Amino acid sequence: MRGWRRRALGTEADRATFRTLHQASLASPALREGLTTESSERAARHLRALLGTPSLAITDTAGCLAWDGAGSHHASQMPLLVAATLDRGRTRSFDRGDLPCSHAGCPVRSALVSPLVVDGLIVGSLVALAPSQTAGLARAVDEVATWVSGQLELAELESSRARLAEAEVRALRAQISPHFVYNSLGAIASFVRTDPDRARELLLEFADFTRYSFRRHGEFTTLAEELRSVERYLLLEQARFGERLQVRLSIAPEVLPVAVPFLCIQPLVENAVRHGLEGVDRVGHITITARDRAQDCHIEVEDDGTGEEPEKVRRVLAGDTSIDSVGLGNVDARLRSTYGDDYGLVVETAPGAGTKVIVRVPKFAPGVSA
Amino acid sequence: MDLEALPGAVAVVVVAVATLAIGTWGLRFSRTTSDFFVASRTVNPRLNASAIGGEYLSAASFLGIAGLVLTFGADMLWYPVGWTAGYLVLLVLVAAPLRRSGAYTLPDFAEARLGSRGVRHLCSVVVVAIGWLYLVPQFEGAGITLAAAIDAPRWVGPLVVGAVVLVNVSSGGMRSITFVQAFQYWLKLTALLVPVAVLLVIWAGDGAPRPVTPQDWSMPLLGDGAQGLYSTYSLILATFLGTMGLPHVVVRFYTNPDGRAARRTTLVVLALLGIFYVLPPLFAMLGRAYGAADADTLVLELPRLMTDGVLGDVLTGLVTAGAFAAFLSTSSGLAIAVSGVLTQDVTVRRLPDVTAFRVAAVIAVTVPLAASLALPDFGVARAVGLAFAVAASTFCPLLVLGIWWRGLTAAGAIAGLLVGGAGSVGAVAWTLADDASSGWFDVLLGQPAAWSVPVAVTAMVVVSRLTARTVPAHARRFMVRLHTPEALELDR
Numbered sequence: 001m002r003g004w005r006r007r008a009l010g011t012e013a014d015r016a017t018f019r020t021l022h023q024a025s026l027a028s029p030a031l032r033e034g035l036t037t038e039s040s041e042r043a044a045r046h047l048r049a050l051l052g053t054p055s056l057a058i059t060d061t062a063g064c065l066a067w068d069g070a071g072s073h074h075a076s077q078m079p080l081l082v083a084a085t086l087d088r089g090r091t092r093s094f095d096r097g098d099l100p101c102s103h104a105g106c107p108v109r110s111a112l113v114s115p116l117v118v119d120g121l122i123v124g125s126l127v128a129l130a131p132s133q134t135a136g137l138a139r140a141v142d143e144v145a146t147w148v149s150g151q152l153e154l155a156e157l158e159s160s161r162a163r164l165a166e167a168e169v170r171a172l173r174a175q176i177s178p179h180f181v182y183n184s185l186g187a188i189a190s191f192v193r194t195d196p197d198r199a200r201e202l203l204l205e206f207a208d209f210t211r212y213s214f215r216r217h218g219e220f221t222t223l224a225e226e227l228r229s230v231e232r233y234l235l236l237e238q239a240r241f242g243e244r245l246q247v248r249l250s251i252a253p254e255v256l257p258v259a260v261p262f263l264c265i266q267p268l269v270e271n272a273v274r275h276g277l278e279g280v281d282r283v284g285h286i287t288i289t290a291r292d293r294a295q296d297c298h299i300e301v302e303d304d305g306t307g308e309e310p311e312k313v314r315r316v317l318a319g320d321t322s323i324d325s326v327g328l329g330n331v332d333a334r335l336r337s338t339y340g341d342d343y344g345l346v347v348e349t350a351p352g353a354g355t356k357v358i359v360r361v362p363k364f365a366p367g368v369s370a
Numbered sequence: 371m372d373l374e375a376l377p378g379a380v381a382v383v384v385v386a387v388a389t390l391a392i393g394t395w396g397l398r399f400s401r402t403t404s405d406f407f408v409a410s411r412t413v414n415p416r417l418n419a420s421a422i423g424g425e426y427l428s429a430a431s432f433l434g435i436a437g438l439v440l441t442f443g444a445d446m447l448w449y450p451v452g453w454t455a456g457y458l459v460l461l462v463l464v465a466a467p468l469r470r471s472g473a474y475t476l477p478d479f480a481e482a483r484l485g486s487r488g489v490r491h492l493c494s495v496v497v498v499a500i501g502w503l504y505l506v507p508q509f510e511g512a513g514i515t516l517a518a519a520i521d522a523p524r525w526v527g528p529l530v531v532g533a534v535v536l537v538n539v540s541s542g543g544m545r546s547i548t549f550v551q552a553f554q555y556w557l558k559l560t561a562l563l564v565p566v567a568v569l570l571v572i573w574a575g576d577g578a579p580r581p582v583t584p585q586d587w588s589m590p591l592l593g594d595g596a597q598g599l600y601s602t603y604s605l606i607l608a609t610f611l612g613t614m615g616l617p618h619v620v621v622r623f624y625t626n627p628d629g630r631a632a633r634r635t636t637l638v639v640l641a642l643l644g645i646f647y648v649l650p651p652l653f654a655m656l657g658r659a660y661g662a663a664d665a666d667t668l669v670l671e672l673p674r675l676m677t678d679g680v681l682g683d684v685l686t687g688l689v690t691a692g693a694f695a696a697f698l699s700t701s702s703g704l705a706i707a708v709s710g711v712l713t714q715d716v717t718v719r720r721l722p723d724v725t726a727f728r729v730a731a732v733i734a735v736t737v738p739l740a741a742s743l744a745l746p747d748f749g750v751a752r753a754v755g756l757a758f759a760v761a762a763s764t765f766c767p768l769l770v771l772g773i774w775w776r777g778l779t780a781a782g783a784i785a786g787l788l789v790g791g792a793g794s795v796g797a798v799a800w801t802l803a804d805d806a807s808s809g810w811f812d813v814l815l816g817q818p819a820a821w822s823v824p825v826a827v828t829a830m831v832v833v834s835r836l837t838a839r840t841v842p843a844h845a846r847r848f849m850v851r852l853h854t855p856e857a858l859e860l861d862r
Binding site: 222253254257259293366 | 851
C-alpha cells in the first residue's frame, strides 16, 4: 500500500514540489485579506513550514505583526532590523551581533529580512530566523517574499474593486442631474408669487428628495422608502410639466417591505420622464407597477414615449458609458452584483413604442437587508 | 341537482367568484400621484392579522373541531385552545426577530442565520412535507363538504378545490393576496357567527334542551388513564409549538414593515382567533342537544336539523360558503408556499422563470390531491394535528434556538431537523397506515410531539456543542440585528 502510494505520487523531487505548493496554497487565503495582524498570524505558520526555519516573523514597516516558532522574545528587536532593511530596499542578513540574546539554547542566532513590496512601495517584511545562514536559505527567503508580495498585491486589487463598487453608488447619489435641480427650482420660483403655499410645499419636497438622495449610510433601502423618493421626484416634475405628465401607480402592498438597492427605481423613473415627455409636445403617461410574485417582487416602470433602439439599450446594459443613459447601466450592474446575473434589468422597447423596464428583486437574499 | 342542493351550490359559486374578484380588484386599484402616499403605505397590522386569520383557519378549524368535540367531548377543546395559543408562543419568542431577520420563508431564515446551503435544502424538504401533510386534510374536507352540500361523490370536492387553487396560483399567485385572505377571515367568522346566533335563539325557543351526553363528555381526562393524559400533553405541545413552523403563516409575517408591526399583528391574530374558536364548540353542544350523528359534517347539517324552510336553506348556504372559503384560502396559501420553495430549490435551475413556478404549482397541488383520494378518510382535525406535530418537532427548535441561542451551528440544526423530522414523520406515516390506537406504542406514535420535540431540541443542542468551533462568524452580529428595534441607529 505504502509503496504503491509512493510510486503514484512520483519521485522524491516531485513530492517536494507538491509539498511546497500545498504549503503555499494554505498560506494564500490569509494573505489575500491584506497585511494585518490577524492575517499575518494565520499565514506565518504555513510560511515557516515552507521555509523550514525554527522561527519566522512578519512585520509591517514599523514592527512585528506576527511571530511563529521559538524565540519570540526577539520580537521586540524587529523594528531595528526592519528599519535597516527599509533603508536598503532589498534582502539583508543580520547575525548574532544584531540579535543580542541571554536565553540559553535559543535557536535565533541570525535573521534574513526581505521586504514585501506592493505597487512599488515597501509595506512590510518577511523575517526568517535560524541558527545560521546559508546561501540557499537566503535565496528561498527572497523568493517567498516575492510570492507573498504578489499575494498582497492581489488583496489590494480585491479591495480596490470593492471601493470602486462603493464609488459607483456614491456617484449615482451625487448624480441628481443639474437639469433637474435647475428645472425644479425654476418651476418652484414660478409659483412663489401665484401660489406661495404650493411653492413652499414643493421646496420642502425638494429638500426631502435631496436629503434621501445624498444619504450616506447603507447600500439598501426598502421599496416603500424608494417609492416615497420617486413620489417626491414626480411631484417636482409635475410642477414643471403640469397636466402633461400623467402618472399611474399600482403597488401591491405586500412587497413594500422588500429590501432593494438604494436608488434602483428613481433613475429608471427619471429616464421614463425624459423619454416620455422631453422633446414631444403631448401628454406623457408613466405607469409604475409593483407585483408580488411569490419569492420575487417585480417592479415595472413604463412610459409611452419615443422608445429606443433595442441595440442601443443592449449596449448601455453591456456597460457602454458613452451613451447618455448612465442610470440604466448603473442600476443593472448593481442588481447583478447584488443578486446574481439572473436578476438583471429587463428592458422592452422599440422606436415609437414606448419603453418598459422591469426590475426583479428576490424578497430574500443572503446579506441583503434594509 | 335537486332543490336541497341549491343553497350549497350557490354558496360555492359565490365564494369562488368573490375570491377571484377581490384578487383582481386589489391590483387594478390604480392611483395618481396625488394619493401616492396611500399607495405606498404598507399593510397595517389589523388588515394583515385578518389575512393571517383567513389563511390559517382551515377546514380543520371550520369543520373538524365541532365534529371532534361532538364525538369525544371536552378533551378536544385543546385543539382550538392550542391553535390559538400557538400565536402566543409565536408572539413572545419569534414574531419580531423573525421579521427583523429579513427572511421570507423558513429556509431563508435558516440560510441567513447559519450561512449554510445544506440546512437550507433540508428546511425546504421539511416545508414541502408539512405543506403536503396539511393540504391532504383540506382536500378531504372539500370532499366531505361537497358531498354534504350538493350530494356529489367524495372525489368531486378535492378536484374542484384543487383545480381552483391551481388556476389561482399558477396564473401568478393570487394578485392581492392580503385583501383576499382578509376577506376570507371575515367570511368564515360570519359564516359561523350568524348561524350560531340564530340557532341559539331557536334552541332557547325550544326550551333550551340539555345536551344528551355520557358522563365523561363534559369532563376532560375522565377514564382515559395515563394514555389520555399523555395524548393531551402531547397535543398541547404540538399545537403550542407547531404554529411557528407553518410555512404559509410564516411568509405572511414578511408583509409587516418591521418587528414591532409583526408583534402587533400577532396580538390582533390572537384576538381574532379567540373570537372564532368560541363558535365551533357551540355547534358541538347544539349537536349533542339535537342528537346529531355525523361528526365530520356536523357544522353543515346542524342548521337543517334544527330548523327547516328558507331559514335552514340560508344558514346552510352560509356555512357551506364558509367551509369552501376555508379550503380555498388555506390551500392557496399552502400551495403558494410549497410551490415557492419547490421553484427556488428544485425547478428553477432547469426551467425558465414562469414555467418553473407553474410546474412547481402543479407538483405542489397534485401530490396531496392524489394522496387525499388514495388514503382513507382520517378525520380532518387529527390529520392537521399531525402536521402541527411535524412543524413543532422541526422548525420550532430551529427557530427558537436560532433566535435565542448563538451557539447553534449548521451541523446541530441538521441533526435536530433530521431527528425531529424523521421521528415525527415516521410516527405520522405509521399512524396513517394503521389507525388502531390500542397500546402505548400506538399512542406514542399517534401523538409524537411530547417525545419528538425534546429529542429534536436535545439533538440540536448536543451536536451544536460538539461542533462549537463551526459557529458562524456572523452569529453575534446577526443576533444584534434580530433583537434590536429598527428605530435604533445601529450598524447592522
